[in-house]
Amino acid sequence: MAFVNDVRFAADKRAILARLRAVLPPGALLADEEELRPYECDGLTAYRALPLLVALPQTEAEVQAVLRACHDLKVPVVPRGAATGLSGGAMPHEDGVVLSLARFRKILRIDPLARTAIVQPGVRNLAVSEAAAPFGLYYAPDPSSQIACTIGGNVAENSGGVHCLKYGLTVHNVLKVRGFTVEGEAVEFGAAGLDAAGLDLLAVINGSEGLLAVITEVTVKLTPKPELAQVVLAYFDDVQKAGNAVADVIAAGIIPGGLEMMDKPATHAVEPYVKAGYDLEAEAVLLCESDGTPAEVAEEIERMKAVLEKSGATSLVVSRDEAERLRFWAGRKAAFPAVGRITPDYLCMDGTIPRKRLAEMLEAIADLSAKYGLRCANVFHAGDGNLHPLIMYDANQPGELERATAFGAEILELSVRLGGTVTGEHGVGVEKIDVMAAQFTAAEIEAFHRLKAAFDEKGLLNPGKGVPTLARCREYLQTRAGIAPSSVSSDAAPRF
Amino acid sequence: MQTNLIDAIKDTAEGREADAILRTCVHCGFCTATCPTYQLLGDELDGPRGRIYLIKQMLEGQPVSEKTQLHLDRCLTCRSCETTCPSGVKYHRLLDIGRKFLNERVPRPLGQRVVRGLLQEALPRPWIFRPAVAAGQMLRPLLPQALADKVPTAAPGQSQGWPEKSAHPRRMLALAGCVQPGLAPNTNAATARLLDRLGITLFEAPEAGCCGALRFHLDAQEAALADMRRNVDAWWPHVESTQGPGVEAIVMTASGCGAHVKEYGLLLRHDPAYAAKAERISALTKDVSEILAAEAERLKPLLAAKAHPPLKLAFHSPCTLQHGQKIKGVVEELLSAAGCELAPVADPHLCCGSAGTYSILQPDLSRQLRDNKLAALSAGAPKLIVTANIGCQTHLQSGSALPVRHWVEIIEERI
Numbered sequence: 001m002a003f004v005n006d007v008r009f010a011a012d013k014r015a016i017l018a019r020l021r022a023v024l025p026p027g028a029l030l031a032d033e034e035e036l037r038p039y040e041c042d043g044l045t046a047y048r049a050l051p052l053l054v055a056l057p058q059t060e061a062e063v064q065a066v067l068r069a070c071h072d073l074k075v076p077v078v079p080r081g082a083a084t085g086l087s088g089g090a091m092p093h094e095d096g097v098v099l100s101l102a103r104f105r106k107i108l109r110i111d112p113l114a115r116t117a118i119v120q121p122g123v124r125n126l127a128v129s130e131a132a133a134p135f136g137l138y139y140a141p142d143p144s145s146q147i148a149c150t151i152g153g154n155v156a157e158n159s160g161g162v163h164c165l166k167y168g169l170t171v172h173n174v175l176k177v178r179g180f181t182v183e184g185e186a187v188e189f190g191a192a193g194l195d196a197a198g199l200d201l202l203a204v205i206n207g208s209e210g211l212l213a214v215i216t217e218v219t220v221k222l223t224p225k226p227e228l229a230q231v232v233l234a235y236f237d238d239v240q241k242a243g244n245a246v247a248d249v250i251a252a253g254i255i256p257g258g259l260e261m262m263d264k265p266a267t268h269a270v271e272p273y274v275k276a277g278y279d280l281e282a283e284a285v286l287l288c289e290s291d292g293t294p295a296e297v298a299e300e301i302e303r304m305k306a307v308l309e310k311s312g313a314t315s316l317v318v319s320r321d322e323a324e325r326l327r328f329w330a331g332r333k334a335a336f337p338a339v340g341r342i343t344p345d346y347l348c349m350d351g352t353i354p355r356k357r358l359a360e361m362l363e364a365i366a367d368l369s370a371k372y373g374l375r376c377a378n379v380f381h382a383g384d385g386n387l388h389p390l391i392m393y394d395a396n397q398p399g400e401l402e403r404a405t406a407f408g409a410e411i412l413e414l415s416v417r418l419g420g421t422v423t424g425e426h427g428v429g430v431e432k433i434d435v436m437a438a439q440f441t442a443a444e445i446e447a448f449h450r451l452k453a454a455f456d457e458k459g460l461l462n463p464g465k466g467v468p469t470l471a472r473c474r475e476y477l478q479t480r481a482g483i484a485p486s487s488v489s490s491d492a493a494p495r496f
Numbered sequence: 497m498q499t500n501l502i503d504a505i506k507d508t509a510e511g512r513e514a515d516a517i518l519r520t521c522v523h524c525g526f527c528t529a530t531c532p533t534y535q536l537l538g539d540e541l542d543g544p545r546g547r548i549y550l551i552k553q554m555l556e557g558q559p560v561s562e563k564t565q566l567h568l569d570r571c572l573t574c575r576s577c578e579t580t581c582p583s584g585v586k587y588h589r590l591l592d593i594g595r596k597f598l599n600e601r602v603p604r605p606l607g608q609r610v611v612r613g614l615l616q617e618a619l620p621r622p623w624i625f626r627p628a629v630a631a632g633q634m635l636r637p638l639l640p641q642a643l644a645d646k647v648p649t650a651a652p653g654q655s656q657g658w659p660e661k662s663a664h665p666r667r668m669l670a671l672a673g674c675v676q677p678g679l680a681p682n683t684n685a686a687t688a689r690l691l692d693r694l695g696i697t698l699f700e701a702p703e704a705g706c707c708g709a710l711r712f713h714l715d716a717q718e719a720a721l722a723d724m725r726r727n728v729d730a731w732w733p734h735v736e737s738t739q740g741p742g743v744e745a746i747v748m749t750a751s752g753c754g755a756h757v758k759e760y761g762l763l764l765r766h767d768p769a770y771a772a773k774a775e776r777i778s779a780l781t782k783d784v785s786e787i788l789a790a791e792a793e794r795l796k797p798l799l800a801a802k803a804h805p806p807l808k809l810a811f812h813s814p815c816t817l818q819h820g821q822k823i824k825g826v827v828e829e830l831l832s833a834a835g836c837e838l839a840p841v842a843d844p845h846l847c848c849g850s851a852g853t854y855s856i857l858q859p860d861l862s863r864q865l866r867d868n869k870l871a872a873l874s875a876g877a878p879k880l881i882v883t884a885n886i887g888c889q890t891h892l893q894s895g896s897a898l899p900v901r902h903w904v905e906i907i908e909e910r911i
């Protein structure tokens with residue numbers, strides 16, 4: 001399905017190619033269609049666009065030079081990490097350059113006393129924890145894609161993970177971010193300490209989806225590894241009971257190290273890969289983790305078990321050792337791609353709702369699944385109320401993607417109606433750009449545009465993503481209301 | 497992923513296979529994290545997900561050139577990506593199909609054709625290869641670095657020979673292989689002595705030769721199939737023996753050959769004359785570690801009978817063992833049971849850069865991978881490096897002052 005980017009530029013490929021050739025070493029610039037195609041999408045393959053060029057710089061000076069050239073020639077730039085994003089954030093712009101940070105893969109410093117690490121943006125999330133392990137430390141935010149996704153991408157998406165319920169999202173674990181504006185001007189957000197002088201703009205760069213600056217260095221907080229961690233698997237014969245159990249655990253005043261849910265289609269998809277020994281008969285499983293000193297863990301596990309039993313768990317299994325605990329989690333972490341075993345394509349949704357509405361949402365998803373005739377596997381960061389329904393479809397069958405997209409839009413709109421948001425952690429990108437209009441008023445959208453313009457007046461960084469133009473919002477709202485979209489002039493709306 | 501293969505390939509057996517593989521890939525990118533070439537080069541095109549995309553484009557009829565060829569050539573076929581992929585993408589099969597399709601469309605320049613042709617012809621033939629090694633040793637100072645590195649520095653390890661007469665009722669076949677007898681004749685001999693002590697007679701079928709992997713990965717898939725058929729013919733009389741029961745297993749001491757012979761069934765499945773036999777051969781094929789693990793109880797008393805000096809060693813698990821054959825932790829357990837201390841090795845999933853003829857065809861990447869691997873292997877200060885494949889053994893030895901041996905020799909010395 002083509003995503004129509006309504007923000008276009010008149011780019012001159014030859015001019016920008018010549019400029020970039022002059023500033024990049026050999027092998028750091030791709031220009032032929034054959035080489036560009038594999039860059040046309042991220043983890044959301046339904047949306048694709050062929051870039052003009054791909055630049056693969058290796059130093060900050062090269063990044064700066066690329067940005068200056070693009071800015072001069074008014075060529076848009078799309079930053080890219082590992083392209084594991086699920087909202088099309090790193091999808092190229094057809095008039096622009098993809099700026100890959102994949103070659104920035106050095107861990108510059110680990111300070112075990114200050115419990116910080118300074119890393120380049122292309123370092124993989126898991127590599128930070130691996131490097132910190134000899135000091136008894138780790139980097140807490142652990143997206144399921146942590147084996148591959150980069151720290152730069154994590155900051156740009158303000159990514160979450162299994163441990164974020166207790167230890168916070170990326171924004172809570174980042175101290176300082178260095179980067180360049182699209183004009184090639186160096187910028188810093190935050191400071192090595194906890195409180196910096198001046199405006200605290202750290203929260204602005206976290207979750208900025210490549211729209212404000214290109215990140216070239218990140219200082220992260222490291223967390224001491226708990227003495228012990230154990231996970232309880234609670235099986236249920238009904239998904240809605242499992243949904244309610246999540247609310248019960250939190251209501252009992254327990255903050256688990258992680259609280260996740262998978263339904264039957266999801267466990268069936270992952271079991272052949274991880275061989276974790278999940279009960280495949282159960283309709284849903286909750287993974288509920290406790291960490292701390294052995295005494296704390298023992299006590300908390302008992303409380304968790306009591307609550308889960310009362311909520312109707314049909315059986316409870318507690319991990320016996322670290323290897324088993326990791327195996328139980330491995331299934332959850334591999335869940336999305338493992339679903340690739342049972343369907344050629346899926347759309348991974350990312351709405352967030354209040355925890356007590358989980359059961360209601362699950363019921364609605366089941367009904368929608370019947371309505372659209374598409375299967376759906378559910379994998380949730382349940383503790384955060386962050387839903388990841390995986391809508392399964394076959395892109396080779398005409399019409400299926402459109403049906404899947406409509407199915408997804410209904411889930412997101414329901415999320416908003418239930419008091420939640422359209423994105424929990426995967427970002428807006430291109431995928432959720434239209435439903436932004438369901439979430440925010442025109443005045444709010446305008447405020448976003450003003451923030452964007454403060455960093456990027458010409459609107460060259462990742463244009464057309466994250467925040468819709470007002471024209472796009474109007475069109476969307478009219479279509480949903482059943483009015484044929486008027487031919488609104490897109491010139492009337494602020495562009496970026 | 498969505499696919500739209502061109503008619504020329506869509507309805508062929510290979511086209512259907514490729515399409516099914518492409519459709520299992522969901523483009524999540526997990527595999528890039530453990531791909532040795534992506535880790536070094538940081539370009540999507542040098543990682544599995546990008547290569548899959550390049551192959552997809554080509555099969556969809558987009559123009560291809562030597563650019564796609566370069567990125568596919570840089571692939572080590574180490575299959576680390578397959579171990580990582582949660583969706584079960586059979587990458588190496590897609591790559592085989594892609595490379596064949598590409599070769600028909602993008603001819604190689606003369607220089608490359610000559611080198612590949614020579615390798616295809618010389619390596620699988622011990623009668624050319626063995627004298628060539630000797631000549632190479634003499635001429636080493638004159639050879640280009642990539643080739644000089646490949647020529648073993650020392651004379652082949654001394655073999656203590658095969659057991660004098662071994663005539664147990666339990667019998668197993670061994671594959672001599674093409675390069676191993678010249679470079680490390682003791683590997684099969686040590687295996688034979690060890691199995692003899694366990695009451696198993698090991699023997700080689702003289703008519704068998706190269707397993708076919710070398711040619712298969714050098715743009716010569718048809719010639720490789722001929723190698724495979726020849727081996728099936730050589731082994732079959734011992735499998736379906738007219739005198740008594742057939743062999744229990746076909747033992748592989750080079751994991752590269754093992755991974756390939758285990759695929760005979762798959763690769764010859766469309767050949768009516770060979771399909772069934774090849775499948776049986778593949779089923780009988782076992783890495784020597786699998787055989788010893790099955791005999792662990794009988795091995796124990798033999799190991800206990802002798803006092804062992806402590807020995808710290810580092811084990812490099814070849815890709816063809818851990819990713820190709822999915823055998824993990826088995827050799828490590830056997831070595832520990834034999835009283836060896838295993839030094840910890842970082843990033844054990846990464847390839848050493850040997851990868852068949854890769855070290856000759858992609859010398860720069862290969863050397864970087866080798867040096868990284870040797871640094872990881874020596875970090876724990878071992879006395880010795882052991883591995884399970886002749887290619888890795890000679891490749892690592894070419895850059896290491898520590899001796900590099902086949903692990904089975906160590907076990908054999910300890911009984």
Ligand SMILES: Cc1cc2nc3c(=O)[nH]c(=O)nc-3n(C[C@H](O)[C@H](O)[C@H](O)COP(=O)(O)OP(=O)(O)OC[C@H]3O[C@@H](n4cnc5c(N)ncnc54)[C@H](O)[C@@H]3O)c2cc1C
Nearest residue numbers: 081082083084085089144150152153156159160210215425
């Ligand atoms: C199987 C799977 C599971 C996932 N699980 C989770 C999960 O549990 N939690 C979660 O939060 N996400 C998850 N994700 C989504 C994704 O992994 C995250 O959004 C991740 O942070 C993206 O990192 P990346 O390096 O791949 O970035 P990319 O996809 O390359 O880019 C993402 C965005 O960041 C921008 N960007 C990247 N690098 C920079 C930089 N250096 N400077 C400025 N902008 C930059 C890009 O322009 C783009 O807008 C999952 C994805 C997959 C495929």
Ligand code: SF4
Nearest residue numbers: 521522524525527581
């Ligand atoms: S891990 Fe598997 S599904 Fe994911 S991109 Fe790689 S090959 Fe495709």
Ligand code: SF4
Nearest residue numbers: 531571572574575577
């Ligand atoms: S086989 Fe090895 S080198 Fe080739 S793509 Fe897979 S991981 Fe990378």
